[in-house]
Every structure is written in C-alpha cells, then in structure tokens.
Amino acid sequence: MDIVRIATAGSVDDGKSTLIGRLLFETNSITQDKLEAIERASKRRGVDYTDLSLLTDGLIAEREQGITIDVAHIYFSTPTRKYIIADTPGHFEYTRNMITGASNAQVAIILIDARNGIVEQTHRHFYITQLLRIPYVVVCINKMDLVNYAESAYNEIRQQFDELFAKANYREQQLQFIPASSLYGDNISSRSASIPWYDGPSLLEYLESIEWHTGENQLPARFPVQYVVRPKSAQWHDFRGFAGKLTSGMLHKGEEVVALPSGQSSTIASIQRFEEEADQAESGDSIVITLADEIDLSRGDMLVPKSQVPEGLKEISAQVCWLDHQPLKTGKNYLLQHGSNRVKAKVTNLFSSINVTDYQTIEGVAEIGLNEIGYVSLKTAKPVNADLYAVNKHNGRFILIDESSNNTVGVGFIG
Amino acid sequence: MSQAASIPAFPRMLEDESIYIMREVAAQFEKPALLFSGGKDSITLVRLAQKAFWPGKIPFPLVHVDTGHNFPETIRFRDQLVKETGAELIVRYVQDSINAGKVKEETGKYASRNTLQTVTLLDTIEEFKFDACIGGARRDEEKARAKERIFSVRDDFGQWDPKKQRPELFDMLNGKINIGENVRVFPISNWTELDVWTYIKEEKMNIPSIYYTHQRQVIERDGMIWPFSDFLNTTDDEVPFEETVRFRTVGDMTCTAAVASTANNIDDIIREILSAKISERGARMDDKRSEAAMEQRKKEGYF
Numbered sequence: 001m002d003i004v005r006i007a008t009a010g011s012v013d014d015g016k017s018t019l020i021g022r023l024l025f026e027t028n029s030i031t032q033d034k035l036e037a038i039e040r041a042s043k044r045r046g047v048d049y050t051d052l053s054l055l056t057d058g059l060i061a062e063r064e065q066g067i068t069i070d071v072a073h074i075y076f077s078t079p080t081r082k083y084i085i086a087d088t089p090g091h092f093e094y095t096r097n098m099i100t101g102a103s104n105a106q107v108a109i110i111l112i113d114a115r116n117g118i119v120e121q122t123h124r125h126f127y128i129t130q131l132l133r134i135p136y137v138v139v140c141i142n143k144m145d146l147v148n149y150a151e152s153a154y155n156e157i158r159q160q161f162d163e164l165f166a167k168a169n170y171r172e173q174q175l176q177f178i179p180a181s182s183l184y185g186d187n188i189s190s191r192s193a194s195i196p197w198y199d200g201p202s203l204l205e206y207l208e209s210i211e212w213h214t215g216e217n218q219l220p221a222r223f224p225v226q227y228v229v230r231p232k233s234a235q236w237h238d239f240r241g242f243a244g245k246l247t248s249g250m251l252h253k254g255e256e257v258v259a260l261p262s263g264q265s266s267t268i269a270s271i272q273r274f275e276e277e278a279d280q281a282e283s284g285d286s287i288v289i290t291l292a293d294e295i296d297l298s299r300g301d302m303l304v305p306k307s308q309v310p311e312g313l314k315e316i317s318a319q320v321c322w323l324d325h326q327p328l329k330t331g332k333n334y335l336l337q338h339g340s341n342r343v344k345a346k347v348t349n350l351f352s353s354i355n356v357t358d359y360q361t362i363e364g365v366a367e368i369g370l371n372e373i374g375y376v377s378l379k380t381a382k383p384v385n386a387d388l389y390a391v392n393k394h395n396g397r398f399i400l401i402d403e404s405s406n407n408t409v410g411v412g413f414i415g
Numbered sequence: 416m417s418q419a420a421s422i423p424a425f426p427r428m429l430e431d432e433s434i435y436i437m438r439e440v441a442a443q444f445e446k447p448a449l450l451f452s453g454g455k456d457s458i459t460l461v462r463l464a465q466k467a468f469w470p471g472k473i474p475f476p477l478v479h480v481d482t483g484h485n486f487p488e489t490i491r492f493r494d495q496l497v498k499e500t501g502a503e504l505i506v507r508y509v510q511d512s513i514n515a516g517k518v519k520e521e522t523g524k525y526a527s528r529n530t531l532q533t534v535t536l537l538d539t540i541e542e543f544k545f546d547a548c549i550g551g552a553r554r555d556e557e558k559a560r561a562k563e564r565i566f567s568v569r570d571d572f573g574q575w576d577p578k579k580q581r582p583e584l585f586d587m588l589n590g591k592i593n594i595g596e597n598v599r600v601f602p603i604s605n606w607t608e609l610d611v612w613t614y615i616k617e618e619k620m621n622i623p624s625i626y627y628t629h630q631r632q633v634i635e636r637d638g639m640i641w642p643f644s645d646f647l648n649t650t651d652d653e654v655p656f657e658e659t660v661r662f663r664t665v666g667d668m669t670c671t672a673a674v675a676s677t678a679n680n681i682d683d684i685i686r687e688i689l690s691a692k693i694s695e696r697g698a699r700m701d702d703k704r705s706e707a708a709m710e711q712r713k714k715e716g717y718f
Binding site: 001002003031032033034055056059060061069070071072073074075077079082084096097099100103104226227229230231233235236239241243244245272273274275284285286288299323335337339340394397398399401403405406407408411 | 421423424425426428429430431432434435438439441442465466467468469470471472554555558559561562577578580581582583584585586587589591592593604605607609610691692693694710
C-alpha cells in the first residue's frame with residue numbers, strides 16, 4: 001500500500017482546518033464519537049453548523065486563539081492509499097514549524113481565499129515548496145461560495161499564480177489549480193455542481209491519480225551507517241553487520257562498494273532484513289549489510305558503489321533556512337548533521353538573504369534571522385559525503401545544531 | 416457496513432521508518448529504555464526493536480511502570496515475551512510511590528492510577544538516569560499527540576512544552592540534550608490503529624488474550640462496559656453481570672472499557688475496527704476528563 005505525504009499551508013482564516021476536516025468527513029475517517037464531540041464544541045462556541053475545523057487544532061493555546069501554532073499530523077486512507085497530512089501553521093512567526101511539516105511532503109496544498117487572492121503568506125509558502133522541491137503543488141482556491149462561484153475570480157488568481165511560478169527555479173514542479181469550498185464540500189472528494197465551468201479533478205480525485213515514481217532507485221546508492229551490529233553471541237560470534245537506511249539508489253549482493261571516508265573497498269556479502277536475506281535493497285529500505293572484508297566502518301560513515309563515489313566536501317555552499325531566535329552569523333561554529341554524520345562547521349561567508357515575496361536577493365547582510373532564508377558557505381572539520389540537493393534530495397541536505405543550546409537551529413540545502 | 420470489508424496490506428515503509436528511529440535511539444543515547452505496558456503498541460515496539468538489532472539482542476531494557484491495576488493476562492504475557500526475547504525487564508510500582516507518600520490514591524467511583532504513574536515514571540527515569548524513553552504513542556490516537564515530534568525533548572521535570580518543540584526536518588533526528596533533560600521517542604508516530612493490527616497479522620505476533628473475545632464479569636457505566644475487579648470502585652446500583660467482550664485498547668482495569676464482541680481471531684478484529692463507529696481512545700476514561708486531558712498530562716510528564 002502506498003503512503004502519500006501531504007503538507008497543507010494557508011494564511012489565517014483561509015479555511016485550511018475546515019478543508020482537512022471536510023476531507024476526513026467525506027472519506028468516512030471521522031468516527032461517531034469524534035463527530036459528536038465537535039458537534040458539542042461547535043454549539044458551545046455558538047456556531048450553527050458542525051465546525052469541522054475543530055478536528056485539527058489540538059493545543060489549548062490554538063483553540064484559545066483559533067490559529068494553528070504547530071504541525072498536526074492527520075491520517076486517513078482510501079482503499080488504495082494511506083495519506084498522512086502535515087497540517088502546518090500559516091503565521092510568519094511559525095514558518096519553522098511549517099518547514100518541519102512540509103519537509104517530508106510529496107504534495108503541498110496551498111490554500112488561497114478566493115476573495116483575497118495571493119497574499120504575502122502565499123509567496124512564502126510557495127517559496128518553501130520550491131526550496132524543498134516538493135514535486136506536486138495543489139493551489140486550492142477556497143471559499144468559492146463567497147464569490148458566487150465566479151470563474152473570473154478563479155482565473156484572476158490562477159493568472160497571478162502563473163506569474164509567480166514563472167519566477168521559480170524548480171521548473172519540474174507540477175501545479176494543479178482547484179476551485180473549492182471546503183465549508184460546503186465543493187470539489188473536495190467529488191466534483192461540484194456549483195462550479196460547472198471547471199472540468200478538472202476534485203482534490204481527492206487528484207490525490208488518488210498522482211503517479212509516484214520518484215526515481216530515487218535510479219540515483220547513485222547512498223548508505224549512511226547508523227549502527228554497527230555485533231552480537232558477540234556464541235551463534236553469531238563473528239557477525240559484524242552495518243545497519244542503516246538506504247537513502248537512495250539500490251544495492252545488490254556481491255556489489256563492489258567503497259567505505260567513506262576511509263576509501264577502503266569491499267563487496268557486499270549479504271543484505272539482511274531481520275532474519276530474511278535479500279539479493280538487493282531499494283531506496284528507503286532499513287537493512288543490515290555485511291561485507292566480505294574487515295574494513296574500517298562505523299556510524300557516520302557511508303557505503304557507496306565503487307563507480308559512483310561522491311566528492312567529500314569540506315567547503316559547502318548552501319541555501320539555509322534559519323529556525324532559531326539567535327541569528328546565524330559569519331564566523332560562528334555549529335554542528336552539521338548530514339545523515340548519521342555529525343561534523344563541526346564554521347560559517348565562512350554569508351552572501352545574501354532572499355526576500356521571499358519578490359525573490360530579490362539582498363546582498364551584504366550581517367546575519368540571517370529566524371524564519372529567513374539566505375545563501376551561506378560553510379567550512380567543515382571533516383569531509384561530508386554529500387550530493388547537490390537538486391540532484392539527490394536525501395543526500396543533499398543537512399541540519400545545523402547549536403552546541404550551546406543543543407537546538408536544531410537551521411536547515412541547509414546544498415547547491 | 417453491508418459487505419465484509421477487505422483487509423488492507425500493511426505499508427512496509429512504516430516498518431522501515433520505525434526501525435530507522437530505533438537505531439537512531441541506540442546510536443545517539445547512552446542510556447535508552449523502552450516503556451512497556453503490555454498493550455499492542457508496546458508489543459509492536461518490542462518486535463521492531465528485535466528487528467532493528469538482529470541478530471544482536473535489544474540493546475536497552477524494557478521498563479514497566481506497574482500501576483498494580485493491570486489485567487493479570489497482560490502481566491503473564493509480559494513475562495513470557497521477556498523470556499522469549501531475552502530482553503532485560505525493569506519493573507517499578509506505583510504502589511511504592513503511594514507508600515512513600517509521593518502520590519495520593521484517588522477516591523470516588525472514577526478513581527484510577529493513570530495520572531499517578533507519571534510520578535513513578537519520572538522517579539524511574541531519575542533512578543536509572545535514562546536519557547531516552549521509547550514509547551508506543553501514535554499521532555492518530557489523540558489531538559495533543561498529533562502535535563508531538565518523534566524525538567520529544569522533556570525538561571528536568573519531565574515536562575513537555577508544546578510551544579517550544581524543536582524543528583524536526585526530514586528524517587534527521589537531533590537527540591542532543593542538556594544535562595537533566597531526557598527525550599521521549601515515538602517510533603510508531605505515523606502508524607494508525609489499523610496499521611498496528613495489520614502488522615500484528617502479517618508478522619504473526621502473539622498478543623495478550625484479552626484482545627480476543629472472552630466471558631467476563633462487567634458493569635455498565637456511562638453507556639460503556641467496564642471490567643469488574645477489586646480495583647474498581649462501584650456504587651450500589653452497579654451490579655456485575657457476565658458478558659461476551661474483548662478489549663480494543665489495554666490500559667489499567669480501572670480506565671479501560673471493553674467492547675461487546677465475538678472476534679476470536681485477528682481478521683475479525685481488523686474487520687471490527689474497519690467498521691467501528693467509535694474511536695480507539697473512546698474506550699479510555701483517562702482521556703475523557705476534559706477536552707485537553709492528554710495535553711495537560713503530557714505537560715506534567717506523562718508519556
């Protein structure tokens with residue numbers, strides 16, 4: 001069964017929570033007791049309909065303010081697919097939570113209020129889908145009921161969005177525009193009779209129709225070692241297995257591999273999934289590999305095919321999104337985590353920050369603050385076996401950890 | 416549902432993700448532990464840990480905070496599982512916390528030890544200096560849980576601060592903590608109740624017998640069926656009677672309601688869940704205390 005990960009983004013009052021509630025309601029994913037609970041809560045709040053948005057805002061502070069502060073994960077399934085929705089906050093001040101939620105998404109749904117058109121948050125949300133290279137974006141033009149289901153309102157927003165996309169770098173991204181009303185269920189799981197001029201799919205029809213071939217198996221294999229399994233038991237006395245998740249590509253039994261950073265080579269003696277032995281592993285598989293030779297290999301190291309060795313980088317240029325109150329500054333040291341590898345890194349240069357509204361770069365900035373995005377270069381204490389993010393997403397990203405607070409303070413995309 | 420629902424396949428990607436998380440815990444922490452309650456979710460965790468480190472043993476102990484109000488079947492199952500896996504088991508008792516005067520037994524007909532166990536848990540973490548505790552919470556269970564990270568940092572007092580959660584990007588988990596802090600880790604965050612059951616089916620795992628249909632002395636309260644036991648404070652008009660029931664979720668005998676059911680195999684259990692009109696936590700009195708019951712308990716250090 002396929003799993004499809006979706007991130008939703010929208011500004012305050014775009015009806016994002018209602019949209020999700022509607023999607024769950026129409027796929028019969030809400031049990032009777034939960035539905036009754038929100039009916040009671042709706043009445044308490046004095047609304048005369050069942051406010052489906054009450055399903056998602058889970059924190060006390062969120063219900064008090066009627067906003068989303070942190071990512072909520074919501075699950076539903078159809079007979080063919082399991083969907084995981086990361087419901088992300090729209091406020092500027094919670095952008096870092098939006099990136100957290102969107103980081104694993106294959107589809108992003110950006111909501112736009114049909115009355116307001118594109119607002120500043122839309123630019124930011126779209127920019128993040130571009131930065132993360134989310135392959136599918138649904139632009140959901142919501143609250144069509146409040147503009148009398150007028151085609152002109154839809155066309156105007158669509159045109160504005162096309163202009164936005166014209167400036168974007170990641171051209172392969174697929175856009176789908178859907179006019180909808182989440183309050184009345186127009187174009188959510190089935191097509192709306194109120195919008196006869198639209199001949200595209202409903203939201204759910206679109207999600208069900210997307211074909212997933214991310215091509216990750218075709219990329220060069222990258223196997224970061226997470227943990228060395230050494231049972232030292234009587235039965236497995238000499239067993240030395242390298243546990244990890246194959247982040248991209250495929251590996252086969254008998255294949256020649258190189259261990260990084262040592263550069264020593266060997267061949268794959270076995271690939272294990274628990275007790276089962278396999279001839280090959282695909283991208284995403286959590287496996288244990290044994291090698292034919294005793295070579296130096298431990299957590300943080302990487303196994304790669306002999307013919308496709310990445311260049312060990314000690315100087316990294318990257319686009320960084322900053323997630324901490326303490327700004328990023330030139331000369332500061334951080335811990336860079338790339339897969340299972342952690343190395344010390346120094347910010348050697350801070351080139352520019354990006355205005356996500358007009359995509360203009362601002363040169364000569366002194367720092368990059370919370371929720372801002374900039375171009376930096378870093379120098380690492382040891383080589384990092386990375387690829388470019390645009391080529392290999394899994395092996396082209398890293399996080400930065402501030403060793404004084406131990407917090408995750410930034411995320412970087414190698415470019 | 417009119418026609419018998421077909422049973423979906425377990426999405427294997429979830430197992431890959433969970434095993435990856437288990438290995439990150441073993442690699443990033445010095446003294447991890449797996450919180451084991453004897454319920455299906457923690458049994459699933461044990462299975463995942465076995466797979467993650469095979470052919471090695473599970474490199475951390477199982478920790479059971481025993482409220483003293485467990486179903487006896489659960490305890491028997493726990494001891495059998497420990498024997499089979501060769502895992503280390505640590506048990507600490509809520510009764511000891513009560514005897515030491517650290518917590519006070521609740522009174523009245525809704526009295527339960529569910530809230531009390533937080534104190535025993537925090538004491539156990541301190542006693543063994545655990546820096547990471549693996550738990551079987553899932554995000555689909557409850558809306559405060561839907562907000563929690565996979566690596567969830569707790570302060571010196573075991574408290575969760577939902578407004579100050581660390582960003583958690585892609586699959587990159589940051590387990591670095593300050594002295595005194597610890598991390599709660601939730602490897603099956605992205606599993607649903609149905610995923611757990613289809614996994615149990617496909618892995619042919621054993622589960623405690625109370626998940627299957629059986630005859631039991633029960634009482635009716637608030638429209639639900641409660642297992643009758645010495646731990647349950649009943650009123651005069653709550654007369655026990657025998658019923659054919661099973662449990663969909665397993666917590667303490669005082670706060671877990673049964674469902675009328677004749678399901679005696681995994682396929683029937685799964686079909687029952689597929690057509691259920693009530694959610695899993697709907698049978699848990701501990702969640703019903705208020706709209707924010709779970710968030711409040713988590714802030715206090717509950718898992």
